Amino acid sequence: MNGKPPYASVPEEKPGACNAKSDPADAGATFVLQSKGTWYHAGFHLTTAIVGPTVLTLPYALRGMGWALGLTSLTVVFFVTYYNYALMSKVLDHCESHGRRHIRFRELAADILGSGWMFYFVVTVQATINTGVSIGSILLAGDCLQIMYSELYPDGPLKLYHFIIIVTVVLILLSQLPSFHSLRHINLASLLLCLGYTLLVVVGCFRAGALKDAPRKDYSLSSSKYDRALNAFSSIAILASVFGNGILPEIQATLAPPAAGKMAKALRLCYLVIFFTFYSAAISGYWAFGSQVSSNVLESLMPDSGPSLAPTWLLGLAVVFVLLQLLAIGLVYSQVAYEIMEKNSADSTQGMFSKRNLIPRIILRTLYMIFCGFMAAMLPFFGDIVAVVGAIGFIPLDFILPLLLYNMEIRPSRGKPIYWVNLSIMVIFTIVGIIGAVSSVRKLVIDANQFKLFSNNVID
Numbered sequence: 001m002n003g004k005p006p007y008a009s010v011p012e013e014k015p016g017a018c019n020a021k022s023d024p025a026d027a028g029a030t031f032v033l034q035s036k037g038t039w040y041h042a043g044f045h046l047t048t049a050i051v052g053p054t055v056l057t058l059p060y061a062l063r064g065m066g067w068a069l070g071l072t073s074l075t076v077v078f079f080v081t082y083y084n085y086a087l088m089s090k091v092l093d094h095c096e097s098h099g100r101r102h103i104r105f106r107e108l109a110a111d112i113l114g115s116g117w118m119f120y121f122v123v124t125v126q127a128t129i130n131t132g133v134s135i136g137s138i139l140l141a142g143d144c145l146q147i148m149y150s151e152l153y154p155d156g157p158l159k160l161y162h163f164i165i166i167v168t169v170v171l172i173l174l175s176q177l178p179s180f181h182s183l184r185h186i187n188l189a190s191l192l193l194c195l196g197y198t199l200l201v202v203v204g205c206f207r208a209g210a211l212k213d214a215p216r217k218d219y220s221l222s223s224s225k226y227d228r229a230l231n232a233f234s235s236i237a238i239l240a241s242v243f244g245n246g247i248l249p250e251i252q253a254t255l256a257p258p259a260a261g262k263m264a265k266a267l268r269l270c271y272l273v274i275f276f277t278f279y280s281a282a283i284s285g286y287w288a289f290g291s292q293v294s295s296n297v298l299e300s301l302m303p304d305s306g307p308s309l310a311p312t313w314l315l316g317l318a319v320v321f322v323l324l325q326l327l328a329i330g331l332v333y334s335q336v337a338y339e340i341m342e343k344n345s346a347d348s349t350q351g352m353f354s355k356r357n358l359i360p361r362i363i364l365r366t367l368y369m370i371f372c373g374f375m376a377a378m379l380p381f382f383g384d385i386v387a388v389v390g391a392i393g394f395i396p397l398d399f400i401l402p403l404l405l406y407n408m409e410i411r412p413s414r415g416k417p418i419y420w421v422n423l424s425i426m427v428i429f430t431i432v433g434i435i436g437a438v439s440s441v442r443k444l445v446i447d448a449n450q451f452k453l454f455s456n457n458v459i460d
Contacts, residue, residue, distance in 0.1 A: 028343030029253075031352050032335060033103050034179045037254040039262040043269035044187035045180065045254065045332060049245035050270060051194045052329050053140060053296075053322045055277050056201065057238055059285025060295045064235030066221050067286070073236055074282060080425060081243040081398060082271050087422075088248050088402035089263035091409050096259065103253030104339075105246070109401060112409045122397070127340075129246050129393040130333040131372065137330035139376035141167040144323035147302075148316065160455070161377040168373030171330050175365045178352055180254050180335045183328070190328035191273060197321035198277040202284040204301050204310030204318070209288030211309065217290045230439045237395075237436025240429070242278070244394030250336060298322075330372075337368055388440040395433035400426050 037045075062070035095102055095111070102108040105126055110119035142164035149156055149163070177183060208214060222228050245251075252263050285297035294300045298318065301310045308315060345360040352358075403422040406412075412419045 026343060027346035027348040027357070028339040028341075029103055030348040031346060031357070032179050032339040032342050033250060033253045034181045035103075035253060035259075036181050036256050037184060039255065039265040040269060041181065041184040041187075042251055042255055042263060042266035044184055044191055045251045046245065046248070046266055046270040047194070047273050048187040048190040048325075048328050048332050049247060049251065050243060051191075051273055051277055052325060053197075054242045055194070055198060055281045056285075056297045056322075057242065057295055058278060058282035059205075059289065059293045059297045059300075061235040061238040061242075062282055062286040063291055063293050064221075064231035064238075066219060069232065070235070070282070070286070073239060074278065077236070077239045077243050078271075078274070078278070080429075082267065084398060084402040084425075085248055085267055086264065087406040089252060089267070091402070091405050092249060092252055092263070093260040094409060096257075101257070102249060105249040105397070108249055109405065112405050122401070123340075125393045125397060126246050126336055129244075129397070130336045132393075133333040134330050134337075134369075134372045135375045135379075137326045137333070138164055138167050138171065138373050139379075141323050141326040141330070142376065144319050144326070147319055151312075151316070164373055164377045167327070168369055168376075171327060171373075172366050172369045174327060174331055175334060175338070175369055176362060177331070178361070180250065180332075183331055183335075186328050186331065190325050193321045193325040193328075194277055195273065197318045197325070198281050200314050200318040200321070201297060201301070202280045204314055205284035205288040205297065207311075208301060208309035209284075214309075215289060215292055217287070218292065219286075219290045221291075230435075230442065233432065233435040234439040234443065236432050237440060240395050240399060240432070240436065243274075244398045246394060246397040247333070247336060250339070334365075334368065338365060341365070341368070388437060388444060392433070392437050395429055395436070399429035399433070 058074070062074075064070075065073060091112070092102060092108065095108070100111065102111065106119050106122040109122045110116065142160055145163035145166060146158075146160050149158060174186075177186075209217070222231060248263075251266075252259055255262050281297070285293055285300070289297070289300045292300070298315070302308050302315055341364045342361065345364060346357045347354075350356045403426050407419060407422050412422075414420075
């Protein structure tokens with residue numbers, strides 16, 4: 001491929017600038033963020049970025065709030081995130097209609113807010129989230145392999161890090177797919193997989209809850225008001241992380257121009273899947289196990305002591321589906337890192353698969369996956385760290401910045417309700433983010449005595 005597509009990104013070297021002219025040297029846009037997709041391709045990407053195995057933590061989020069507050073909070077976050085993503089897409093469409101097409105979150109924020117530091121804030125938070133999700137995906141995929149191995153060979157010699165190595169090698173091979181657009185078929189499979197394991201888990205939970213010797217259902221909350229408050233804010237932070245993605249502009253960049261209106265269809269497809277998976281998993285898991293539900297409802301179905309509460313074939317198939325989808329999630333969240341690498345290492349005047357571009361791509365992407373795999377093996381307690389990163393990262397990128405960008409770019413009158421609705425959401429979720437970060441750090445400190453580098457078990 002020679003040169004850039006007709007619709008190109010603004011130059012990144014001047015983060016506060018906005019330039020409608022294409023930058024022929026931007027290999028990150030030319031190769032990684034190819035604008036060739038349809039609205040349903042974007043829907044596949046967005047669904048993979050949002051709907052993952054974290055859906056299995058939703059019963060645990062309800063556990064921290066109870067039925068009424070839990071379902072109310074789930075519904076509020078459902079509509080707020082849909083609203084925020086829709087406004088973000090409108091901002092991108094508005095900029096494009098004024099000759100300022102943005103394909104990167106960091107450039108969009110820097111252009112509208114007119115501040116160089118905002119560019120570096122967004123790229124730092126986004127890179128931290130994306131790398132964290134990639135590490136977490138490798139860790140959880142390795143854990144899935146270990147679960148299956150332990151069932152077949154209870155006294156087998158292989159440890160968690162062996163399975164992490166296997167997952168890392170598979171992702172190294174898959175990461176050589178050159179562009180975000182080239183993941184469209186993988187992400188369609190990912191969408192079907194998330195529907196599949198959610199259905200299996202829901203059936204398993206209803207079966208477990210209906211057993212004659214089922215665990216007693218207790219939906220009571222902590223007797224301490226302080227603990228109840230912290231648990232509630234921690235649960236809201238979990239909801240924010242589960243609904244977050246932080247890469248919507250990069251996903252919209254994969255749409256063939258003009259992109260106006262296409263992302264709205266992609267959002268509707270994604271949120272149809274979210275509605276089915278999130279509500280069914282949250283309700284069935286909390287109904288079956290109440291306040292005893294684990295942070296991953298699959299663990300409640302497979303207790304350490306006693307028989308499994310669902311058929312072995314059902315649980316095994318669910319674990320396989322989760323494992324396969326984690327590979328897709330690891331690939332999606334690596335695209336921002338690959339785009340940055342490609343922008344600074346590739347030559348867009350030469351072909352995507354020319355030796356000049358292919359060799360650096362293989363080396364850099366392999367090194368990145370090796371780094372993520374090493375961190376996953378070294379920090380198997382990464383879940384607590386990701387919770388902190390989620391509260392600090394996903395809430396600013398997905399709950400605050402889209403509304404701020406809309407108010408700054410579209411400039412609705414202060415006399416219109418939308419201005420004050422946006423301002424109210426920003427204030428509320430800023431407070432939630434701060435308290436959620438504090439409660440996540442608190443849990444990290446409490447769990448610190450369990451941490452052991454290169455442990456053979458994932459710390460819950």
